[in-house]
Amino acid sequence: MTYGTAISSKAEIVGTQRDKKKPVTGRNIVYLVNPISGTSKKDSLLKVIESISRQQKLQYEIIPTNASGNYDFLKEKIYSDHITDVIIIGGDGTVNQVIEALHSQPVNFGIIPFGSGNGLALAAGIPRKPRQAFELVLEGKASAVDAFKINGRFSCMLSGLGFDAQVAHDFAAKASRGLLTYTQQSLMNYFKAQPYQFEILLDDFSFFTDAFFISIANGNQFGNNVTIAPQASLQDGLLDVVIVQKMNKARLPFAILRQIRGNNQLQQLVDDMSQKNILYFQTPGLTIRNPKLAPLHVDGEPRDTAAELKIEVLPNCFRLIRPQA
Numbered sequence: 001m002t003y004g005t006a007i008s009s010k011a012e013i014v015g016t017q018r019d020k021k022k023p024v025t026g027r028n029i030v031y032l033v034n035p036i037s038g039t040s041k042k043d044s045l046l047k048v049i050e051s052i053s054r055q056q057k058l059q060y061e062i063i064p065t066n067a068s069g070n071y072d073f074l075k076e077k078i079y080s081d082h083i084t085d086v087i088i089i090g091g092d093g094t095v096n097q098v099i100e101a102l103h104s105q106p107v108n109f110g111i112i113p114f115g116s117g118n119g120l121a122l123a124a125g126i127p128r129k130p131r132q133a134f135e136l137v138l139e140g141k142a143s144a145v146d147a148f149k150i151n152g153r154f155s156c157m158l159s160g161l162g163f164d165a166q167v168a169h170d171f172a173a174k175a176s177r178g179l180l181t182y183t184q185q186s187l188m189n190y191f192k193a194q195p196y197q198f199e200i201l202l203d204d205f206s207f208f209t210d211a212f213f214i215s216i217a218n219g220n221q222f223g224n225n226v227t228i229a230p231q232a233s234l235q236d237g238l239l240d241v242v243i244v245q246k247m248n249k250a251r252l253p254f255a256i257l258r259q260i261r262g263n264n265q266l267q268q269l270v271d272d273m274s275q276k277n278i279l280y281f282q283t284p285g286l287t288i289r290n291p292k293l294a295p296l297h298v299d300g301e302p303r304d305t306a307a308e309l310k311i312e313v314l315p316n317c318f319r320l321i322r323p324q325a
């Protein structure tokens with residue numbers, strides 16, 4: 001029997017077209033929808049997904065995400081129902097939780113961006129417009145991308161310590177989400193920002209620095225196409241580390257703008273340390289000592305910080321549906 005359920009409300013995001021008796025051939029998609037992410041409503045997109053999936057006789061199911069990030073029920077379903085694709089409709093926080101839970105399962109991931117920043121989706125070239133992103137999902141071409149671990153926590157986009165993490169903590173405490181709230185929090189934190197002490201340990205080199213923030217990037221950006229790590233690639237087996245060192249606050253926005261526009265060449269780390277305000281290098285892993293306990297964010301979500309953070313890349317960690325070169 002093939003059965004279908006209309007999508008009713010935010011509280012009850014469900015919809016399915018799956019014949020459990022027929023053997024599954026071809027694609028079998030689970031759409032995971034975050035009911036609270038971003039600011040715009042998802043109802044019309046979900047109706048489009050339902051109607052096109054029915055037209056194309058695709059096997060699919062629409063399920064809401066959960067705040068805890070526990071997707072054990074889906075691991076079982078992937079095997080029992082032969083799920084081939086898990087498509088995330090939400091922002092970076094949802095993308096992080098779902099891919100962390102399921103990256104070792106034999107599925108392709110897709111993203112229909114519905115967050116405030118959408119950093120991984122934009123870094124991967126996935127269209128920002130939900131319907132175009134859905135068309136890409138229908139094409140279904142996936143390739144492997146990297147992720148990384150920061151003290152055992154999974155990150156697939158960009159994590160960091162200091163100023164931008166403080167913004168993430170304050171943003172999380174606000175009732176309203178969206179770019180406007182994020183910008184307000186960034187500005188307020190800019191005027192309060194103080195540098196933190198860090199020690200950076202690489203394989204054969206270590207140094208101390210006082211920095212406003214450190215970003216560890218797999219993708220090239222914070223989100224909203226604000227590119228902090230212009231050389232970053234999602235499949236090079238490397239992390240891009242950007243350290244915004246202590247400087248006169250009047251120079252800080254100009255230095256960051258220069259970095260965002262990508263005018264800084266990949267720099268000779270040792271030569272630059274004393275001369276440049278922003279250090280930028282690539283590495284498969286590093287340790288950061290953080291004695292002043294600068295706040296931490298992981299893929300834009302505030303997380304407990306630590307006095308020492310071990311960071312390592314996970315090459316070719318999961319398969320993501322995205323435009324193919």
Ligand SMILES: Nc1ncnc2c1ncn2[C@@H]1O[C@H](COP(=O)(O)OP(=O)(O)OP(=O)(O)O)[C@@H](O)[C@H]1O
Nearest residue numbers: 037038065066067090091092093094115116117118
């Ligand atoms: N069903 C749910 N109910 C409440 N919260 C949820 C639910 N599902 C997921 N969440 C939580 O929603 C939070 C925000 O999600 P997400 O990051 O996707 O959106 P956003 O913050 O608006 O976007 P971005 O991260 O791009 O800025 C995450 O912390 C996630 O755990």
